[in-house]
Structure formats: C-alpha cells, structure tokens
Amino acid sequence: MPFILTRRRSRLLTLTLRAQTRETERVTLTLRASAAPGTYRVTLVLHAQTAPDPARIYTLVLHAQTTGGASDPPLRSEVLYGQPPITTVTRLTLNGVLLDGISWQHTRHEMYVEAEFTVRGIVRPARGDVMSVEVQQRLPRQGPTTTTYEAVPADGDYQIARTPDGGYRTTFRGRTTQDQDLQNTRLPELIPWVANPSRQIESPNYRSVTRQVAPVRAILGLAFTEAGQNLSGLDVLQGEYWEETRREFTTRDRSPTDVYGDTYGRLNVRLILRESTQNTWLMLPPGVADNVFQLRPEFLTALSEQAESSRTPVRVTLQAGDLFTQVEDYLEEVVSTEALPDVVGEDGQPQKLEIRDRNAARFEVSRDAVVTGFVDRDGRRTATLTRKRAGRVVQVVEVITGLIELTEPVTPDDVLERARTTLLSSPYWQGQLIQLQQKRALNVVFSITETTFKYLPGTEDSQAVAESLTTRTAYTYTYTTVPQGAQGIPAELAALVPGAIQGDLLGRESTRMRNVWSPQGGWLRERITVESRVGELGQTGLDDPGTAPPPVALTVEEYTTTETYKPTGGGYWIYTRTRIGPQKLPVRDMDTGEIAKTERRIGVLEHSEELTENAPPTLRDEVPDVDAQATSTSGGATEGSISGLPWPRVTYLRDPQIAVAENPDGPAPEIAVTLDAVREQDRAGTLVGLLNLDYQPRVIRTVQTPQAARLRPGMTLGTLGVIRLVTARGQGHTHTLEVETVEIRRE
Structure with a gap:
C-alpha cells in the first residue's frame, strides 16, 4: 500500500518498519520514493539491524533507481552507511625487526601454535627466531586497540622466489615445540614401589600390609615437570591413586603424553597449551571452558554451521579398578554356605581358600x-x-x-x-618277695x-x-x-x-x-x-x-x-x-x-x-x-x-567394577574404556557420564570477522560454543579472524 505525502510538513520523514521471520525465511522489502519535478529532492536513507544474536546474519541489498524524462536534470542516488569503516594496520616482525609483509597466517591449535609469513625481500630466518604479529585497529564507537598474537619460533625452513617485478619474496614458517617436548621426553620410574616394593608384601608370613600409593595427579605433574612443563586445570581424578599390588602403573621409558593419554586422556579431557611463553598447560573436561569472550556481532561477515549426531555410541562402558574386599568381612556367609570364592592375597596373587577347621572359622567371624x-x-x-x-x-x-x-x-x-x-607281722613268712x-x-x-x-x-x-x-x-x-x-x-x-x-x-x-x-x-x-x-x-x-x-x-x-x-x-x-x-x-x-x-x-x-x-x-x-x-x-x-x-594370610575377593552409560538411540557402536586408577563404583558412574557427554550430538560453527582478538581453544565464544581452533590471516593491512567452535547439545 503506497504512502502519499500530500503536503509538506517537515524536511524529514522517518518510517520505521519491523519484520520478524524464522531462520529459514527470507524477507524482501521494497521502498520507492518519488517527487514532482522541481519540487523536492528525495534522499532515501536505510538503517538495518537485527536482534543481538551473532548466529543470525542479516544481508542488506540496496538497489537505487531513478526515473524521469530526458529534460529532467540527472538525479544522484547515494547510500549513507550507518557505521564508519574499520581501519587496520598490521606489523610483522622477526626477532623484533619489522618486515615488509605481503600475507600472513597465525593458527592456534589446542596443543601448539603455528604461523606462516610471506614478505618482500630476502629473509633467512634461523631456527628459533621469534615470529610475531601485531594488529592495530580502530573500531567504531571504540578507541584504538592493539592485538599481539602469540609469538612463534621459526623452524628454520624458508623459500625465496623471484617476483615478476624483479624483486624477491620469502616464505617461512614457525611452530611452538612444547607438545613435542611432552612427546619426546623419556621418563624415569616415578612410581615408588616399582623399584622399592614393600618388604612386608615380599614376606610369606605377613599379617597386614601398608601398601604404597601414588596419586594420579601428582605423578602426572612430575611427568610434566620432567619435560619442563607446568600443568593446571580441573582435576576430574582428584583423590584417585595407584596402589601397590592392586592398581599398578609404570612410567619408565614412557613420555608425559603417554601418561596423560592413559589417565585423563581416556576420559577425553582436553589438554590445551595455555601460554606458550610460560610452558603452562590446561586440562578441560568435555563441555567445560575456562573463560568467555564476545565478538562484536555487527562485524561478523560469515557463519557456517555443521551438526554431528552420528557419532553418539549406543553404549559407553568404563571399567574402573577392581574392588578388593577382605574375605573376613563376610566370612560368616562363606562358613555357613560352604561356598569358597576365588581370592587373592596382599601381593595380588591368587590364593586357595580352605576351611578345614570349621569351629575355628566360626570363631573368627564371631565378635x-x-x-x-x-x-x-x-x-x-x-x-x-x-x-x-x-x-x-x-x-x-x-x-x-x-x-x-x-x-x-x-x-x-x-x-x-x-x-x-x-x-614280725608274718611269722610264717617263707621268703615271699618284698616290694622294696x-x-x-x-x-x-x-x-x-x-x-x-x-x-x-x-x-x-x-x-x-x-x-x-x-x-x-x-x-x-x-x-x-x-x-x-x-x-x-x-x-x-x-x-x-x-x-x-x-x-x-x-x-x-x-x-x-x-x-x-x-x-x-x-x-x-x-x-x-x-x-x-x-x-x-x-x-x-x-x-x-x-x-x-x-x-x-x-x-x-x-x-x-x-x-x-x-x-x-x-x-x-x-x-x-x-x-x-x-x-x-x-x-x-x-x-x-x-x-x-x-x-x-x-x-x-x-x-x-x-x-x-x-x-x-x-x-x-x-x-x-x-x-x-x-x-x-x-x-x-x-x-x-x-x-x-x-x-x-589376609585374603581378598577381587571383583570388577564397571559403569555404563546408555544411549538407546545412538547409531555408533559401543565404546569401552579402562581406567584402573578409579577405586569406587560411584566415582566410575560419574566419570562415565562425563565421557558420554563428549559423544553427544554437537554443532560445529565457523565464524569470520575483521575484528582482531587473541583467542585460544578452551575459551567460550559467546553462545556459539567452546573454541577449538583459531586462525588469523591477513594480506597487506587487511585482517580476518576465523574461529571454530563446538557446542554440545545437552538433552
């Protein structure tokens, strides 16, 4: 329905239109403005915005068209933008020396950081030279900001090529090495009893044993220290430990990565390089983040979304450490039923249980x-x-x-x-034997x-x-x-x-x-x-x-x-x-x-x-x-x-402890995990639920923005999920930040 202005009321007329749609619908809004020749000049100004939700993208297409006779003066159509542009200046340096950059890319993975520079001229970086990216920006309604991405040591490889204008161009790369240190370090034996077992256990006549224990988190911390690294984060195995002859473990000739993989890694706890310059690492369970960052939604230039539901297993099984119960704790039942179970001794070896003296057995079970x-x-x-x-x-x-x-x-x-x-007493004694x-x-x-x-x-x-x-x-x-x-x-x-x-x-x-x-x-x-x-x-x-x-x-x-x-x-x-x-x-x-x-x-x-x-x-x-x-x-x-x-000898029953999480509609096959360090069935039930959470349906999103921000995996990007990959790239003085997030859909 047309809106006709019959007479002049003011120099400015404002029309506000609101439209609400679903995500899959498209709205086309057409505005036409005309005036009698020689009367008014018509200027069409459009302001468009969406609700503050970065997951929604609003695409505004402006078509300007004028009509009039051949004798009419030409009319100029113009679009007045509601925001001033973003200005960006990028500085690439090698050991603090400014480079003439052509293009660059900086990628932040969970366990390492890598970068690639392409610069003008001949540059021969040595192994370990520090590659650094600094981005200076001026954002609308905000003062100037400077973002410095994590420095990366060069790997020493480079390629020099001749350009068509007669100059040279050099491309070289770099990568942090903390994850390689964790993988390549060979550990000594950190479990105390492997080298020095308890003497009481070796004795064939022991009655009770104080077994040595080794906390899981403490041993893992020692392993990281051997590689010159520091570990922190949420400890989902707090209080769990390995125990002599019961829950055994060894670290000899293994790497810290192996130790992590056999403990927290089996629960899909993410290991993230928190700060490369300080050699600090962070443990994050599935679905957990340690910080929150919000990109300005008006600058988002692209958003893609991918759903994954086919990876959910029908069942997740976690086998914890065996349960050891002293036979004496319910020997009364054994004595009365005459059922002799299979038992093990303090040294973990099978023992034969016999009841040859039933009275003695009854005496033992009585108080x-x-x-x-x-x-x-x-x-x-x-x-x-x-x-x-x-x-x-x-x-x-x-x-x-x-x-x-x-x-x-x-x-x-x-x-x-x-x-x-x-x-005297026997006068007629005739020599009988006298008992002397x-x-x-x-x-x-x-x-x-x-x-x-x-x-x-x-x-x-x-x-x-x-x-x-x-x-x-x-x-x-x-x-x-x-x-x-x-x-x-x-x-x-x-x-x-x-x-x-x-x-x-x-x-x-x-x-x-x-x-x-x-x-x-x-x-x-x-x-x-x-x-x-x-x-x-x-x-x-x-x-x-x-x-x-x-x-x-x-x-x-x-x-x-x-x-x-x-x-x-x-x-x-x-x-x-x-x-x-x-x-x-x-x-x-x-x-x-x-x-x-x-x-x-x-x-x-x-x-x-x-x-x-x-x-x-x-x-x-x-x-x-x-x-x-x-x-x-x-x-x-x-x-x-x-x-x-x-x-x-003291004898024990050894019973397996298994916790199960069911996903009746899960299309993927069953997943089974063994973690001997877990002692109790209740704790195993909590941990299998945590592991099962990581296999639930999830949404992977990728967003792009010209805004510079120093992000890393493990942080939450608004409502889009937990970051797992960050890539910043540029050409000349342009800048693009691409962030990949994962959101677990909790039922």
Missing part, C-alpha cells in the same frame, strides 16, 4: 566367642583356649598335662626295716600358660596391642607330693583335661610386653619386654628324701629387653636391641687364688644396633599420642573388626 581344642602328642595333651571380646583376642590359655610315674626312694636301712616289719620300691602313676598338670592382651584405645586393628602379660605356672612332683585338684584352669578347659591334678608349685614366671607405636606412620617405635624367672630353688630335709618337702623358689630374676626402630629413609631402619639382667660371676680369693663364691650383678647382657630393611609392624588405623597409649584399655573395637586367627 564375642571362645574356642577350645587339644592336641595329644608323645603321651602329653596340650589344651588351648582363645577368648574374643568385641572382635579381638583378649585371652589365650594353654594347659599341658600328661602321665608320670613316681618311684619311692629306698635306702639300705629302709630294706632292713621293711624286712623286720614283715617277719613303691611306684604310682598320676595324670598331672605340668604347666599353665596364660596371656592377656590390652589394645590401643579407639583402634580396630588387631595388631594394635598396647600391652600383653604372659604368666607361666610350673609344678614339680615327688613320691611324697600331696595331689590337689586342678585350680586356676578355666571351666571351658577343665573338661578337656579330666582327672588332671596339680602338684607342688615350682614357681611362677611372667613376661610383660609393652608396645609404643609412632603417631607418625603407625609403625612400632619401641617394644619393652620384662621377663621374671626363677633364679634359684631351695629345699630342706635332703638327708631324708622320703619326708623332704618340695623345693621352693628362693630368688626371682628379672630381665628387661628393649627394642627400638628408627626410620632413616630409603626404606631402611636402625634396629637397636638392649638386654639388661642379673649375671652370676665367680669371686676369686686373692690370697689363695681359689674360687671362693659366686656373686650376682645387674648389668647390660647384650646390646646391638644394625641397619636393616626389615620394617617393623605397622598399624592401619590412626595411632593416638604416646601419652594416650599409656592409658589404653582392652577391647573397644567397633563393628567390623576381625581377628584373623585361623587364616595364615
């Missing part, structure tokens, strides 16, 4: 229990009792019994006396040994013994011994030694052992053992053995043994052992030169120090301070602690 048993050997019976309380052993009793034959001691006078007595020596057999108790244990407070480790006391009671028997019933034997053991009697008390000996554990590392720092032994026996009435009382202990001697461990580094320890106690020494009469008597003295009987690789026992739980250890009490273990008595 409060008593197990008894006996062994008959060489005419003697050894009966034992082991008592558990709160999951740990608190008492062990051993009783040794057996048959002995006692013979009455007879002297010649005893023979005559018995003959007279026989004749009386004999009798008894089932007796030889010894009772009892050991009690006290543990560190607040610990669950069955090795965390703070103090133990062992008491040994010995008995002696003669023909005149008056038998007594068994005393001091627990009721559970008395039934195993029926009829056993106790004789004359020979003495009680004891051994008290106290352990001091180091709060730093939990290793045994000191062990003090005090032994009390019978030193000398005494007996009266030896002139008449038949009526002599039993011998008694006259003296008790104490021996103290102190053992200490001190770490010296490198897996070595200083082991010191000192033994103090009494010693009998002969005393010589200086006048006669004869040995007159013996005297007892107290002193050091033995002292030794040695440097050894044999590490002391080490606790798995946190150890309290030394002062707190002195107030330890027995028991106190929480639910889940075990004693481990029946089994010769």
